[in-house]
Amino acid sequence: MLKIAGPSDKPTDENIIFLPYWLxxxxxxxxxxxxRSDSNAPNQARALFDLIIEYKKEILKDENKQDVLDNFTVESPIPYNISNVLSNLKVKIKK
Structure with missing residues (x-):
């Protein structure tokens, strides 16, 4: 029986499935x-939202997926680079 990996699971167990962050x-x-207890949390949340949208759009444009680009949301399962999101989030939060 398969199960979704938790924090303490090891990748060597063949019954564990590791899901990508973008799902x-x-x-x-x-x-x-x-x-969420940070007083700046609403601004951080908005910046995170905007960055995820931006990087998902970038992927869709690069792959010429105009039909998806016209209708996707932040919840759409589109791969994006989390490293780019995190580094730009740090920059936006410091402003």
Missing amino acids: LSYEEIEALLLD
Whole structure:
């Protein structure tokens, strides 16, 4: 029986499936990356939202997926580079 990997699971177990971060919902990504008790949390959340949209759009444009580009949302399961999101989020938060 397959199960989704948890924090303590090892990649050597053949019954564990590791899901990519971009399959997580926006709310799940936000919960992982942002401290909701921070007074700047609403601004951080907006910046995170905008960056995820930006990098998903970039991928869709690069792959010439205009039909998807016209209708996708932040929840659409489109791969994006989390490293770019995180580095730009740090820059936006410091402003």
